[in-house]
Amino acid sequence: xxxxLLVVDDEEDFLRSIVMRIKLRGIEVHGVTSGTAxxxxxxxxxxxxxxxxxxxxxxxxxxxxxxxxxKTCCPSLxxxxxxxxxxxxxxxxxxxxxxxxxxxKPIRLDAILERIQAAYRARQTTSAE
Amino acid sequence: xTLTGLAATLIPLYVIGAAIYLYFASTLEQNQRxxxxxxxxxxxxxxxxxxxxxxxxxxxxxxTASLEGLTSPGELKKVLxxxxxxxxxxxxxxxxxxxxxHLAYEGPYPLEDHNYGGEPWFDETMQRGVxxxxxxxxxxxxxxxxxxxxxxxxxxxxxxxxxxxxxxxTRLVRSGQIGLTGNAYIVNRSGQFQTxxxxxxxxxxxxxxxxxxxxxxxxxxFREDRxxxxxxxxxxxxxxxxxxxxxxxxxxxxxxxxxxxxxxELIVLMISSFLVGxxxxxxxxxxxxxxxxxxxxxxxxxxxxxxxARLVSVGRMAAGVAHEINNPLAAIGELAGLxxxxxxxxxxxxxxxxELFQENVRKIQLHVDRTRDITHRLLGxxxxxxxxxxxxxxxxxxxxALSFIDSEAAFRGVELVQRLDPDLPLIKSDxxxxxxxxxxxxxxxxxxxxxxxxxxxxxxxxxxxxxVTVEDNGSGIPPELQSQIFDPFFTTKAPGxxxxxxxxxxxxxxxxxxxxxxFDNAPDSGTVFxxxxxxxxx
Numbered sequence: 001x002x003x004x005l006l007v008v009d010d011e012e013d014f015l016r017s018i019v020m021r022i023k024l025r026g027i028e029v030h031g032v033t034s035g036t037a038x039x040x041x042x043x044x045x046x047x048x049x050x051x052x053x054x055x056x057x058x059x060x061x062x063x064x065x066x067x068x069x070x071k072t073c074c075p076s077l078x079x080x081x082x083x084x085x086x087x088x089x090x091x092x093x094x095x096x097x098x099x100x101x102x103x104x105k106p107i108r109l110d111a112i113l114e115r116i117q118a119a120y121r122a123r124q125t126t127s128a129e
Numbered sequence: 130x131t132l133t134g135l136a137a138t139l140i141p142l143y144v145i146g147a148a149i150y151l152y153f154a155s156t157l158e159q160n161q162r163x164x165x166x167x168x169x170x171x172x173x174x175x176x177x178x179x180x181x182x183x184x185x186x187x188x189x190x191x192x193t194a195s196l197e198g199l200t201s202p203g204e205l206k207k208v209l210x211x212x213x214x215x216x217x218x219x220x221x222x223x224x225x226x227x228x229x230x231h232l233a234y235e236g237p238y239p240l241e242d243h244n245y246g247g248e249p250w251f252d253e254t255m256q257r258g259v260x261x262x263x264x265x266x267x268x269x270x271x272x273x274x275x276x277x278x279x280x281x282x283x284x285x286x287x288x289x290x291x292x293x294x295x296x297x298x299t300r301l302v303r304s305g306q307i308g309l310t311g312n313a314y315i316v317n318r319s320g321q322f323q324t325x326x327x328x329x330x331x332x333x334x335x336x337x338x339x340x341x342x343x344x345x346x347x348x349x350x351f352r353e354d355r356x357x358x359x360x361x362x363x364x365x366x367x368x369x370x371x372x373x374x375x376x377x378x379x380x381x382x383x384x385x386x387x388x389x390x391x392x393x394e395l396i397v398l399m400i401s402s403f404l405v406g407x408x409x410x411x412x413x414x415x416x417x418x419x420x421x422x423x424x425x426x427x428x429x430x431x432x433x434x435x436x437x438a439r440l441v442s443v444g445r446m447a448a449g450v451a452h453e454i455n456n457p458l459a460a461i462g463e464l465a466g467l468x469x470x471x472x473x474x475x476x477x478x479x480x481x482x483x484e485l486f487q488e489n490v491r492k493i494q495l496h497v498d499r500t501r502d503i504t505h506r507l508l509g510x511x512x513x514x515x516x517x518x519x520x521x522x523x524x525x526x527x528x529x530a531l532s533f534i535d536s537e538a539a540f541r542g543v544e545l546v547q548r549l550d551p552d553l554p555l556i557k558s559d560x561x562x563x564x565x566x567x568x569x570x571x572x573x574x575x576x577x578x579x580x581x582x583x584x585x586x587x588x589x590x591x592x593x594x595x596x597v598t599v600e601d602n603g604s605g606i607p608p609e610l611q612s613q614i615f616d617p618f619f620t621t622k623a624p625g626x627x628x629x630x631x632x633x634x635x636x637x638x639x640x641x642x643x644x645x646x647x648f649d650n651a652p653d654s655g656t657v658f659x660x661x662x663x664x665x666x667x
Contacts, residue, residue: 011456017463024470057452084455085448105459106501109466 005029009055035066056083078119169363172305191289205235220292312377451504462497519560530567548587569631570599577603597660
């Protein structure tokens, strides 16, 4: 079964490009520009997402709040936090809130895909248990 | 501070010493006065008693014996013997009629034929009945004094006259002498010695002072004598005779114990002053040294705190800048990546510039990667991360580190030399942290290298370790600073130019990676840093 990915980032150029590039690599991917939109998408499409690639610094609902809510509504989803702002606090908070990994922008697509696949494998293992 | 401390401790000490001395001196003087007063009173009473006894004896004799009896041959001699039985105080006895002629005489001098009519003592006795004379020479030419009593008899009065042994009287007076320099004597109202003084004259000489200076009764005064100097003198006027008992004493003689006390006190004060002074100086110096040291530490700590605060600000600013750059950089990277993804063979064949576009897109990604390395390093330098176990080509890390400083080195005319072992094996280590260490070393080397200098980065392999050596040709590390160079915040750079953290962080990173970071002086000049990594092959 193919990986289904949701990318949440307020930087539209980045979002559009990465969504297209991931699609080109055969992964089912959907992009949204805010935490609210992400939650709405997940609500409208239950069990249609395996992994979320989530930006932290966003206007309105920020990534950490979005992560908290995702973990409430869809606890089995794996979330990879991506941000241009590296800080130990965000990293620790992300892990506490249940993020699978924490990546710092800019990052090579190969590396992102590798972490997405690892997250997907982890989700598969959790689901099987 | 030392002088104040000395004054604060020594002045009270000397004040107490002076107070003790003055108290002793005053007590001694009071005791001396009291002693002299009592002595004068006592001696004066004894002498008055002596005279009163002798006068009474003569009065009893004159009024109980008859003239015939006393003048009969041998009778006066018998009486004189009886009077002198217990104490030899009478020299002679005489019975004198109203005209002044001797009716009988018993004594050692040939005075029987002398007539005393007109003699002051004779007239006085005839007039008053009883008389004690002053000392005078008289017919015998020897100083003496007499006690005479008149008997009112018929047909005419007569006088019983006795000469008192002045030796006995003088002994009585001299018993009032104290010490080696004490003097005791009697003067009459006109100032003539009535007993011989121990010093300063003979009997009947004129005393050096006028008796009018003596107040009535008994008194003790300080006076200056022209011969004897300063004297403490007790005066006692006798009540039965206008004689003045004088007891002189040199006030310095009884003060000898006081002088000893003063000497001992001065020695004790000097020793105490020395000890207290020494202790004050020692402790004050210690205190001042400690204050100075604490002051230096405080200044150093404040400087360090200010430096740390600046570092934190710089770190925050760097992180903020990196963050602001990272987001657009990520967008650029992904946009370029998408362009590359979309450049398929059809597109490449469609345009003569397509290959150039493709190459440029790759270059854009390359530069994004390079910029990313910089911003990640900015964000990651201060973070402590658990070492990762990457597969690391140490030569690549060294080349990369040198690439960061090549433009700066070119600007300064510093030559960068690579002597890398081409057969270096891959090892398991944390690439990012190793890069941070080598970058720190080459950065330091660039700062240390002289203008037109040289930095040599070499790698080599030994059985258990891989060694990266960074050598500069600067002035080296002075021996006195060598023990501190791995301390946090230690820097020889000007304030604001170096955090002093680079070598400290590098040292800790190497420990975390299981390796070591050491240094030595370079063969010519400058410093050689050795990074030793455990050779854990994949």
